[in-house]
Amino acid sequence: MEGLPFLPGNSFRDPTKGKYHRAHTxxxxxxxxxxxxxxxxxxxxxxxxxxxxxxxxxxxxxxxxxxxxGQAKQAPPEDFLPGHVAWDKKVLRYYAYFKQTVHESPNEYYRVRPVDIYYYLEDDSIAVNEPHVENSGIPQGKLIKRQRLPKNDQGDNWHWKDINVGMNIVFYGKSFHIIGLDKFTRDFMESEGLEVNAPESLPKDPYIEKRIQATALKTYQSPSSFDKTRQFLELDRKVLRFYCIWDDRDSMFGEMRAFIVHFYLVDDTLEVREVHTANDGRDPFPVLIGRSKVPKDRHDVPTSYPAVVMELSNNEVKEYFTPKDFVIGCTVSLYGRRFLIYDCDNFTKSFYYHNFGVTEFNTVDVKDYVKDLPKMEIPPFNNMGSLEDSLQSCLSLVPQPPKKDFIKMLENDHKVLRFEAVMESMKPEDAGRRFIISYRLADDMMTIYEPPVRNSGIIGGKFLERTRVAKPRCDPDNLEYYGPQDMYIGALIEVFSHRFRIVSADEYVLKYMEDHSSKFPERTIQSLRDTVGATMKAKETIKGGPMKVKREPGDLENLVKQVRAQLKKIAITDKTRVDEMFLRYNSDRTGYIDANNMRDLCHRLQLPIDDDVLNCLVAECTADPEGKISLEDFRRFVESS
Known part of the structure; x- marks a missing residue:
């Protein structure tokens, strides 16, 4: 419709329009x-x-x-309005107060007196009026009549631009603090470009608050029927236990000490007991505070009380400790000692739940508070000698030789695992040098020997003395040494910056690892089988059928007697070794060993371990059908003739 020409018949009236007035300006x-x-x-x-x-x-x-x-006519000048006409009946109102000091009165020290400050814009005059308060006893009303008030000694007067919320203004030596203003004053100051501060609250008058409390409705509570006799009958032998620590670090040589507070419900008494630990260096005096009623503040007594000649009694003490005063995580002061309560027992938690409705008992972690005893720090290893020898000089003033495992030395005496290795080096003259690495199972020491090769230009012989070889790049304070489990075929052994590649081993190494397969990884055993086992099969030649030795009558009994005689020799020389041999296999502490353990024991002592001999030994040791042997049965079998 907007594009149609404005001709009769082309104009239409909008039915939605109903107001045709002109907006005011x-x-x-x-x-x-x-x-x-x-x-x-x-x-x-x-x-x-x-x-x-x-x-x-x-x-x-x-x-x-x-x-x-033509030239426009000059507009007539505006009408002049004097100030008393333009600002007539326009007054700024400020809310303020001042404090009046009260002398020689035990009930009050000062009074807070609110006032209203009126600023008349007509002539910049100020009036101060104090609202009337009922029964105040103070003449109130106009404090300062309407007048211009001097601001300083130079003749300046107070102006509305000098007054704002939160500031102190002085009229004739009396200081008034502005806390607010009315809406007209705020709008006027903001329209003039002044930023008005946030309003403040009127401080409370202590004397007025005391009068309000005195005139308030009083409530009374009837005394409880819970007397001393009922308390004795219902709460006898019921004690609350709190675990706490005494913070005495403010005093010289003070520390955090653990204590237990017992609160006896039968008579509202308590005692404090110290928790002693081993080697704490303190005399065994467990009771720090004897059982008695402990006041909250024993010094809160009247100043007129003759404390020099008389002791405190129940009449002087105002309040004693009750179960409400002991809360987990809070600090209580018992005779000047600060005790932090960090936990309580289950009975105490049940008592607080049924009597006070407490459901959360958040235990406080005091590990950071308690100071641990200083521990001896081992200095770092200086790579001089062995780690065990250097450690002995730190443990005692006179160094002692390191302790050895004699059981292990006796069981593995003369047992040596030999491996063949090739040196890997960047030097061409060291390529192809072959060595023999001997590992002693008795003391876990290693020896490296180089067989002499004729016309090689290298003097063979002993390459490394008997010593324990640590793994490279390990922690000096926690050294890890090479063991048989690390010497598989193809393993790279680094000995004092020299690298050796394991290429072969003795047949005894394979047999030993197969007999003790639980102590070695399967990868190590399988690598020996693939290399050493294949060599053993190649050397075997079959010239006839399998040969079996037929036992004569009485041979089995003689073998059992010889085994018992060997075990009896051990019992005669060292009886404790019998128990040690039994306990070595009783690792799960069930009190029994089985036939497999007896087989391993005979193998370690180099005794015959045929199946028929082993069955006879187990049958003579125990009558258990499952073949379980107890310590007493083992002792009786070894020590009997």
Whole structure:
């Protein structure tokens, strides 16, 4: 419809329009007439500004009305309004207070007196008025009549620009603190470009609060029927236990010490007991505070009490400790000692749940509070000698030789595992050098020997003395040494910056690892089987059928007697070794060993371990059908003739 020509019959009336008034452009703000530009046209349509084209705007810019209409008439001057007319009946109101000191009164030290400060914009005069308070006993009303108040000695007067919320103003030597203002004053100051501070609250008058409490409705509570006799009958032998620590670090040589507080419900008494630990260096005096009723503050007594000649009694003590005063995580002061309660027992938790409704008992971790005893620090290893020898000089003033495992030395005596290795080096003259690595099972020491090779230019012989070889790049304070489990075929062993590659081993090494397969990884055993086992099979030659030795009558009994005789020799020389041999195999502490353990024991002692001999030994040791042998049965079998 907007594009149709404005001709009769082409105009239409909008049925949604019902208001055709013109928007007003005059308004009042703070009593002053202001003019605003209309934003809505007739009928509520939005006014579009600058609908003129650029050519029309340029024409209007160059248009001079004086050329067409002549010189414009000068507007008449505005009417002059004096200040007493423009600012008549316009007053700024501030809320303030001042403190009045009260002398020679035991009930009050000062009073808080609120006032209203009126600032008259007409002539910059100020009046201070104190609102009337009922039954105050103070003459109230106008404190300062309306007048201009001097600001300083130079003749300046107070102006409304000098007053704001939160500041102190002085009128004739009396200081007033501004805490707020009314809405008209706030709007006026903001319209003039001043930033008004946030309002403050009026402080309470202690004397007025005391009077309000005195006139308040009083409530009374009837005495409880829980007397001493009922307390004895129901709470006898019921004790609350609290775990706490005494913080004595403020005093010289003070520390955190653990204590237990027992609170006896039968008579509301308590005692404090010290928790002693081994080697704490303190005398065994367990009771720190004997059982008695402990006051909360024994010094809270009247000043007129003759404490020099008399002891405190129940009449002087105002309040004693009760179960309500003991809360987990809080600190209580018992005779000047600070005790931090960090836990309690289950009965105490049940008592607090049924009587006080407490459901959460958050235990306080006191590990950081308690000071641990100083421990001896081992200095770092200086790589001089062995680690065990250097450690002995730190443990005692006179170094002692390191302790050895004699059981292990006796069981593995003359047992040596030999491996063949090749040196790996960047030097061409060291390529192809072959060595024999001997590992002693008795003391876990290693020896390296180089067989002499004729016309090689290298003197063979002993390459490394008997010593324990640590793994490279390990912690010096916790050294890890090479063992048989690390010497598989293809393993690289680094000995004091020399690298050796394991290429072969003795047949005894394979047999030993297969007999003790639980102590070695399967990868190590399988690598020996693939190399050493294949060599053993290649050497075997079958010249006939399998040969079996037939036992004569009585041979089995003789073998059992010889085994028992060998075991009896051990019992005669060292009886404790019998128990040690049994306990070595009783690792799960069931009190029994089985036939497999007896087989391993006979193998370690180099005794015959045929199946028929082993069955006879087990049958003579025990009558258990499952073959379980107890320590007493083992002792009786070994020590009997």
């Amino acid at each position: 005059l308004s009042y703000r703070n009593g002053i007439a202001t003019q605003k530009r209309p934003e809505i046209g007739i009928g509520g349509d939005a006014l579009n500004y600058n609908n003129l084209s650029a050519a029309e705007i340029d024409e209007l810019a160059n248009f001079d009305p004086t050329l067409t209409y």
